Every structure is written in C-alpha cells, then in structure tokens.
Amino acid sequence: MQHEKLASFEDAVLPHLDAAHNLARWLTRSDSDADDVVQEAYLRAFKFFGGFHGTDGRSWVLAIVRNTCYTWMQHNRSPQFSAPLDDELENIESEDLDPEELLQQSQDTEIVRRALQELPVEYREVLVLRELEEMSYKEIAGIADLPVGTVMSRLARGRKRLQKALTKHMQAEVLSELPKSTGTNSRLR
C-alpha cells in the first residue's frame, strides 16, 4: 500500500518540483530558503497525499508550497511581507509609459527581475503564477485562496506597480550609465 502511495506521489507531484521551486524562490527571494521550503512542503505533501484525489497535482502541491512559504516568512524575518497593501498606485496613468519604451526595457531581464522581486508578495505571487506558471484565474484562486474576481484585480494592480517600478529602474539605469559609456550597455542591446 505504501509502495503504491509512493509510486503515485512520484507520478502526480514530483514532476512539479520546478514549479514548486520557482514559486518558493519568488516568494522567499532566497535560493537557500527556497530549497528548504520546497523540501518541507514536499514532505508535508507526501504525508497528506492520502487526501489528494484530484488530477491537478501541480495546483495541489503549489498551494502547499505557498502555505509553507508564508509560515516560513512569518517565522524568519521578512518585514516586507506584513506591509499593508496600498492603493496609491491605483491612479497611475497608463500613458506614462510608452509601449515601445517598455518593450525596450523588457529586453533587460535583470531590471524586470528586480522590479518583480520588489513587488509586495501579494502581487508577486499572482503575477508569478499567472505569467511564469501560466495558470488560469481559477487555478490561481485555488492556490492563493482568493475569489476569482480578486485574482483579476490583484493582477491589474500588480501590473501597474510593476510598470512603475520598471520605469523607475530604467531611469536609474540610464542616469547611472550617463557618465560611463560602457558597462551594462551591451545587455540593453
């Protein structure tokens, strides 16, 4: 019986280790923390695997990874986690950003990485699940324990914040590069 359990666990849950690690890495923002969280989450998942009767092993294990991350972050620092959501960016005008300019910015994945990493975790998680994991609103709602409608509004706010952060980083980079003529230029090509 235990043999069967192990076999179906290795079949249904183990293949989603990449997704699990990606989520944990974006939530904890640390390589070593992500590894520890994923290991803990997988042990927990195996213990509770008897309660898994669905077919979507990825959503099931990602919900466990997310919960493990939050517990981890509460116990290990991360004051940023408890920062309240603020809606000050609600009124950002989209014309602040020229699509062409944004496209050029987006060539530099390091800027995108930094901007996404600095987002409050509530926005970060829905963006990671939506854009990197390409999950549906319904799947995201299940994992993040949110109503589907909230998933969309969080994505909307998260993207606006991300755009603003990208602009900020872009400007900073351009300014810092003015005195020098080389450096990260080649990356921006």
Next chain:
Amino acid sequence: MSCQRAQELIHGYVDGELDPENNLEIERHIQECQVCASTYRSQTALRSSLRDKSLYYPASEKLKKRIQSVVRKEAKSERSPRSLGWRWVAVGASLAFMLLIGVMLWRVLPGVSGPSSDELLAQELVSNHVRSLLLSGSHLTDVLSSDQHTVKPWFDGKVDFAPPVKDFASQDFSLYGGRLEYLNNRSVATLIYQHRSHYINLYIWPTEQRGSTEEITFQRQGYNLIHWTSSGMNYWAISDLNNVELHEFARLVQQQ
C-alpha cells in the same frame, strides 16, 4: 464602458479570462479609446518580458535528488511499522484458519481424531505401566490381594463405578491386587494380574459407549496393549507378555 472599468477588464482580456460579452465590449472600447489601447499594448509587452525563461527558477538537480530521497525515506518509515502490523495480522489469520480446519477435521473425520487420541492414551498407559513396575511392588498395588472379594470392595468409595473383578488363577492369570490411578482426566480402577513372572495392568473406567467393540492392539516400547469396550466399560490391558497370551487374557476378562 467607462475607462476605469476597462482598465481592470483589460487584464482579463489579456489573460483570455473574460466571458464573450465583456470580451466584445473591451475590443470595442480599445478601438475607440487611445488611453486604454495604450494600456493594452503595454500589458502585452509586459507579458512578453515576464515570460523570459531566465526569470524562471527551476529546481536544481541536487534539490530534486534530495527531495526524492527524503520522500522515499519518509515512505519507508511509514511503511515499516504498518507492514509489520499487517504481517502479524496475516500470521494470526493463517493460524486461525489452520485452527478452524483442524476443528472441522476433528468433527467431520472421527477416524482422524480417534486413533490419535487412543494413541496418546496408549502412551500415557505405557508410562503408567512402567512406573508401576519400577516402584517394585510397593506401588504396583494399593491393595495386595489375590482375593477378588477383597479387591472389589476396596474400590467402593474410591471410584464412582464398580469394576468387575475376577481371579483367573485356574487359567494361570492370577489376580495380584488393585490400584487407583488418575488417567485420561479421571479416576481409573487398575487390576494387576500375574502370569508366570509377567505382570499385567488392566485399566478399567466407564464409557458412554453402549455395547462392545472389537479389540484394538497397540505396540509401544516393547509392550503390548489391547483395548476394548464392553458393558459400558473401557478396558486397557498392558503387559510385556507376548501378544498371543495377552489376547488369551483379554478373552478371559471378556467372558467373565
């Protein structure tokens, strides 16, 4: 559709999550509104920048191996105590099954149980016979008498039945005495006869069985045993005497 509403629904549109009605309204709005059209374009651009492979953090091979072995270890630790339990259940179940089969055979096949219980009894009688002789006379008899009228009353009050006692001295099987034994979970009257230098122990106790049965002969450790029932009594004769003479003795007892 207002721009405020469109600004949020654009995300559902980009993500392909809108119902057909809202989908159509957004498409119309974008065609008419420059601001929202710009938002739509920037969102599409943002999306493609976020889908850069280098933003994805897959698990390292090291982590994958570590987790696999940790999970397997966990599976083993869950398995060992539980499967041990199952193993004992299996042992118990097969023992119970064997016991059931045994009881069924015992009940259904008297042939199986009969000889085996008689054989056990025969073994017990041989031991008793040997012991009675080892004690060289002093315990061979409780009542030492060749007089059947002395021996028979001696059993009164000692056993709950009256064993037939008869001296066959004229046939060279003389009564030697009587003894009380506890055999086969009950009190048993024992008569001792002598034939030349040989002693015969004749064990007698009541049986539920009516009528008479044929003689059954056993041989154990060089001793001959003859068993029969007659007139509601079990008889076991045992001696180192040869089989022919012991049969002669048995016939005398039966004819009394």
